[in-house]
Amino acid sequence: MKIINVIIQTCLIVCLCACQKEKSPEELSHRTIIVYMAADNDLSYDAIEDIEEMKQGFSGNTTNLIVFVDPASAAPYILKIGRNAESRVKSYPEFVSTDAGNMQMVLNDIIGMYPAESYGLVLWSHGTSWLPAGSTLKSFGEDNGRQINVSELAEILPIRFDFIFFDACLMGAVEVAYGLRNRADFIVASSTEIVYTGFPYDKIIPEITKPVPDLITAATAYIDFYRQLPGAYSSATVTVIDTKELENLAYATNRLIAGQKFDMSTFDRTSVQRLDVYGEQYVFDFLDFLDKAFSDMDKSDLSEQLAKTILYKDNTARFIDSYAITTYCGLSCYIPHPVRNDLNDSYKNMEWYTAAGLNQIF
Numbered sequence: 147m148k149i150i151n152v153i154i155q156t157c158l159i160v161c162l163c164a165c166q167k168e169k170s171p172e173e174l175s176h177r178t179i180i181v182y183m184a185a186d187n188d189l190s191y192d193a194i195e196d197i198e199e200m201k202q203g204f205s206g207n208t209t210n211l212i213v214f215v216d217p218a219s220a221a222p223y224i225l226k227i228g229r230n231a232e233s234r235v236k237s238y239p240e241f242v243s244t245d246a247g248n249m250q251m252v253l254n255d256i257i258g259m260y261p262a263e264s265y266g267l268v269l270w271s272h273g274t275s276w277l278p279a280g281s282t283l284k285s286f287g288e289d290n291g292r293q294i295n296v297s298e299l300a301e302i303l304p305i306r307f308d309f310i311f312f313d314a315c316l317m318g319a320v321e322v323a324y325g326l327r328n329r330a331d332f333i334v335a336s337s338t339e340i341v342y343t344g345f346p347y348d349k350i351i352p353e354i355t356k357p358v359p360d361l362i363t364a365a366t367a368y369i370d371f372y373r374q375l376p377g378a379y380s381s382a383t384v385t386v387i388d389t390k391e392l393e394n395l396a397y398a399t400n401r402l403i404a405g406q407k408f409d410m411s412t413f414d415r416t417s418v419q420r421l422d423v424y425g426e427q428y429v430f431d432f433l434d435f436l437d438k439a440f441s442d443m444d445k446s447d448l449s450e451q452l453a454k455t456i457l458y459k460d461n462t463a464r465f466i467d468s469y470a471i472t473t474y475c476g477l478s479c480y481i482p483h484p485v486r487n488d489l490n491d492s493y494k495n496m497e498w499y500t501a502a503g504l505n506q507i508f
Contacts, residue, residue, distance in 0.1 A: 176208040177308070178262035179354065180253065183215040184243040184271035189342070190218035193270070196313075196347055201230050203351030210260040211355065214252050216243035224256065235259065244271070244292045250302040257304065266354060267307045267330070270344070273314030275422075275429055275478065276321035276496055277489065286314055296325045297495070303329045309354070309361060315339040316422060318385045320432050320477040324396060324498040327389040332457075334365055337421050337429070337478040338383045338465050346371040361386050362458045369460040383421070383461040385476040391455040393501070398451040399436070400503035408439055408507040410482055421478045423468045426486065433475035439507075452476070482508050 181200070185193035193215055204211050206229040213232075216222040222243060224236040236255065241248045257265065273286045276296050286294055294302075303326075310330040312318070318337035326333060345368060353364035365384045372382035418438050419431035433452060436445060452475060459476030482490045490508070493499055499508075 175210050175260060175262040176357065177264045177266060177355070177359075178210040178212060178256070178260040179266040179268065180256050181211070181213040181268040181270060182243075182249070182252070183213060186216045186218050186243060187272060188218075189272065192342055192344060193217060196270070196344055197225065197227070197232065199347035200227050200351055201232060203348040204229055204355065205352065207355060208357075209355040210262060211351070212256050212260055214243075214256065216241075222252075224252070224259075226260075242292050244286075244294045246294055246298050246302045249294065249299075250304060253302075254304050264308045265305060266309045266311075266359065267303075268311040268313055268345075269317075270313040273312060273317045275316040275319040276325070276480065276493075277428065286312075286317065296322050297497075300325050300329055306330065308332070309334065309359060311345070311350075311354070311364075312336070313340065313345045316429055316478070318383065318387075318476070318478060319429065320392075320395070320479050320502075321493075321496050321498045323387050323389065323477065324392050324501065325496065327392045330389055332361055333387040333389060334361055335385060335387070336383050337385060337431075337474070337476070338381070338461075338471075339423060341372065341375075341379055341381055343379075365458050366460070369462070373462055378466045380462050381465045383465075383471065383474055384459065385456055386458040387476070388455055388457050391451065395448075395451050395455045396498065396501035398448045400501070402436065402440060402443055402445065402448050403503040403506055406440055406443070406507065410508060411484070413439060413481075415481050415483075418481065419471070419473050420469055421465075421471075421474075423466065426483060428480060428483065428489070429478045430481050431473055431475055432477040432479040434473050435479055435481055 183193045197213060204227050211227040213225040213227060221240045222238040223234055225232045226235050269286060286299055307330045309332040312335035316339060318335035323333050349367040349371060350364045353360045365386050369382055369384050372380055415427060419434040420427050421431060422429035456476035459474060461471045461474040464470050480493055499505060
């Protein structure tokens with residue numbers, strides 16, 4: 147009987163402890179914001195500076211601000227950010243932070259450690275729009291030459307986030323947004339490259355940690371920060387995308403293209419507003435491309451839907467010393483390249499390619 151009593155008591159204690167570990171709904175934090183910094187590259191020093199800005203901008207309210215950072219000089223770790231403070235809450239052995247399995251593991255670890263009613267995500271690293279990992283370019287992230295494709299990123303994100311911020315170059319693309327439409331309610335990104343200083347987190351963090359995140363004010367703070375910088379540093383675009391409207395945007399694009407003839411061999415890609423600094427040019431303004439490619443078509447339905455999809459957009463007058471930004475609709479797109487069949491073939495695997503009817507003209 148003593149043995150049975152001991153067993154029963156032990157089971158009760160185990161059950162009680164297990165119950166105590168479960169947080170009730172009223173104990174959940176209002177929001178957990180995860181900043182995923184794939185910084186095992188030439189941006190490592192900038193990551194440390196951005197963490198300092200986060201500490202300055204964080205008020206210590208009911209939001210958890212959790213930063214995963216993989217620097218070039220150390221193994222990865224997780225920080226909990228406080229007002230002008232930080233604490234390391236978990237360390238990892240060295241791994242590739244752009245590996246899909248590792249990325250999913252870290253996100254699940256943070257969600258498990260800091261459960262909340264809602265979640266936001268900041269993806270911080272290098273980026274080059276939808277372009278495929280493993281090519282001479284990359285999609286999102288950079289860790290010892292390893293990147294992650296947008297389609298793979300969509301698969302490994304463990305929950306639907308309230309918002310995703312991309313502090314990475316060229317991610318304000320219609321192909322990227324459409325690929326992640328089921329993983330976030332809103333996406334905030336730049337369609338151009340981002341100057342190395344990145345987001346001004348001391349100005350952005352106060353906006354996204356409000357009880358109702360003010361994404362438009364955060365985006366405005368971003369563009370205002372770059373607009374006041376001198377010379378070539380005054381270079382930026384920013385957009386706030388409502389992802390629930392993206393399927394309607396694909397439908398409107400498909401309707402515009404249906405039955406149209408388009409000769410890629412004679413089309414002047416350089417006539418379209420460029421949004422990258424690459425010599426070959428891969429990233430163009432979405433609406434300007436359609437205007438130039440189908441100049442005789444009525445685009446009022448498309449423009450109306452685009453206005454529903456893009457909640458906010460803004461840009462500086464120029465980007466570095468490379469080009470002027472004379473038109474910006476809030477989204478970039480790819481135009482098949484005359485000699486880059488590797489990229490053109492990869493593009494056909496993007497969800498946007500089929501949904502928008504691009505398979506009818508490319």
